[in-house]
Amino acid sequence: MSGHGDPRPMRAERGGALSGEAHVPGDKSISHRSLILGALSVGETRIRGLLEGEDVLATAAAMRAFGAEVTRDDAGEWHVHGVGVGGFGEPEDVIDCGNAGTGVRLIMGAMATSPITATFTGDASLRSRPMGRVTDPLALFGAKAHGRTGGRLPMTIVGASSPVPARYTLPMASAQVKSAVLLAGLNAPGETVVIETEATRDHTERMLAGFGAAVRVEDTNEGRVITLTGQPELRPQSIDVPRDPSSAAFPVAAALIVEGSDVLVPNIGLNPTRAGLYETLRDMGADLTYENIRDEGGEPVADLRARYSPDMVGIEVPPERAASMIDEYPILSVVAANARGRTSMHGVKELRVKESDRIDAMAVGLRAAGVTVDEGPDWWEVEGMGAGGVPGGATVEARLDHRIAMSFLCLGMASQKPVTVDDAAPIATSFPIFTGLMTGLGARLT
Ligand SMILES: O=C(O)C1=C[C@@H](OP(=O)(O)O)[C@@H](O)[C@H](O)C1
Numbered sequence: 115m116s117g118h119g120d121p122r123p124m125r126a127e128r129g130g131a132l133s134g135e136a137h138v139p140g141d142k143s144i145s146h147r148s149l150i151l152g153a154l155s156v157g158e159t160r161i162r163g164l165l166e167g168e169d170v171l172a173t174a175a176a177m178r179a180f181g182a183e184v185t186r187d188d189a190g191e192w193h194v195h196g197v198g199v200g201g202f203g204e205p206e207d208v209i210d211c212g213n214a215g216t217g218v219r220l221i222m223g224a225m226a227t228s229p230i231t232a233t234f235t236g237d238a239s240l241r242s243r244p245m246g247r248v249t250d251p252l253a254l255f256g257a258k259a260h261g262r263t264g265g266r267l268p269m270t271i272v273g274a275s276s277p278v279p280a281r282y283t284l285p286m287a288s289a290q291v292k293s294a295v296l297l298a299g300l301n302a303p304g305e306t307v308v309i310e311t312e313a314t315r316d317h318t319e320r321m322l323a324g325f326g327a328a329v330r331v332e333d334t335n336e337g338r339v340i341t342l343t344g345q346p347e348l349r350p351q352s353i354d355v356p357r358d359p360s361s362a363a364f365p366v367a368a369a370l371i372v373e374g375s376d377v378l379v380p381n382i383g384l385n386p387t388r389a390g391l392y393e394t395l396r397d398m399g400a401d402l403t404y405e406n407i408r409d410e411g412g413e414p415v416a417d418l419r420a421r422y423s424p425d426m427v428g429i430e431v432p433p434e435r436a437a438s439m440i441d442e443y444p445i446l447s448v449v450a451a452n453a454r455g456r457t458s459m460h461g462v463k464e465l466r467v468k469e470s471d472r473i474d475a476m477a478v479g480l481r482a483a484g485v486t487v488d489e490g491p492d493w494w495e496v497e498g499m500g501a502g503g504v505p506g507g508a509t510v511e512a513r514l515d516h517r518i519a520m521s522f523l524c525l526g527m528a529s530q531k532p533v534t535v536d537d538a539a540p541i542a543t544s545f546p547i548f549t550g551l552m553t554g555l556g557a558r559l560t
Pocket residue numbers: 142143144216287288289290291293315440441464
């Protein structure tokens with residue numbers, strides 16, 4: 115799990131128009147949470163449409179290690195027999211979360227208020243990412259963390275034997291930190307309170323309520339205040355995972371920049387805490403329409419239709435929109451390179467601590483492909499070269515980062531000369547069917 119074998123280079127070159135339907139996999143955030151909340155319920159949770167990417171499979175394995183029974187039937191439905199809140203057993207071995215920040219941080223939260231000890235590790239990317247942002251609030255519940263210098267994995271969490279509830283104001287916009295605190299609060303008696311000054315994806319709050327926990331969300335002068343009553347008995351659920359808007363971003367963006375394209379991406383969740391990219395693309399003048407808007411399981415869902423948009427213009431992306439599109443900046447920068455004028459992206463320092471430093475990874479690769487990029491600690495700007503104007507002709511580094519690999523492959527589909535990524539293997543963490551899906555639409559990937 116901790117790392118892939120030999121790097122797998124992949125090359126994208128300009129071909130004909132992309133057309134057809136793109137059925138993207140299940141939402142990664144909701145998939146992790148379905149397994150974890152299923153494991154913390156008493157009885158059987160059934161999950162349809164689970165993302166079977168490496169990140170989520172690592173979480174499934176971790177839930178087994180903590181004592182839940184997790185199986186997949188022949189029809190592709192997942193079954194989780196949970197152990198209940200407070201029921202986690204101590205894993206016999208190190209928990210390897212692979213490449214998944216969401217997985218490791220949420221699981222640390224979920225086990226931190228049980229009297230057990232667990233050691234976590236991951237691949238080289240995950241071992242370089244900061245965990246102090248999670249272990250600091252977990253200490254308020256009474257948990258202890260021993261990791262490498264700088265709060266890096268491998269790290270051992272000693273769960274609190276007499277947990278107390280916590281009140282915590284998030285110092286950065288992070289749904290992972292918010293979720294870790296709420297999951298820890300599940301096994302603390304009394305009320306745990308998390309306050310966020312910028313709204314981040316709200317799947318944990320929604321799903322906790324769906325599993326029967328008492329969760330209250332209030333918008334106040336302090337920010338968004340989430341209050342959870344500890345030690346509920348979670349009721350198992352039957353879950354249909356919506357398709358992932360962050361994965362849909364790739365076929366949508368490719369359709370916008372490849373001449374003559376017309377692609378339909380059905381059934382995409384439009385939860386406003388995730389939809390920032392699509393708003394931004396429309397602000398740039400993208401021909402992007404929502405068809406068949408409906409409500410499924412309490413979440414807004416639509417079919418997205420994207421058509422080639424040669425007249426897009428650069429814009430200033432509102433910083434307050436950042437949290438609702440945080441994983442989409444790499445692919446946005448590819449669209450921006452194919453628009454006219456400059457696109458500025460500010461208030462995005464979180465991009466520096468993802469699977470890679472995403473500002474640096476994109477800036478270096480875009481420059482190698484002939485695009486001008488300026489950057490600072492928490493901002494970057496891309497000078498658009500107009501439709502089809504990117505020279506390309508570069509080999510770029512994926513840096514163990516699926517979104518960087520997919521973004522540069524989309525760039526190559528529209529640039530004058532091919533773009534090669536040095537390693538496409540990380541794509542399997544979140545979008546294992548990416549290559550087949552894109553070639554099915556007409557993309558040339560070899
Ligand atoms: O909670 C989640 O499911 C996620 C939260 C975001 O991370 P941060 O909490 O670090 O912003 C996002 O980048 C990640 O892909 C998924």
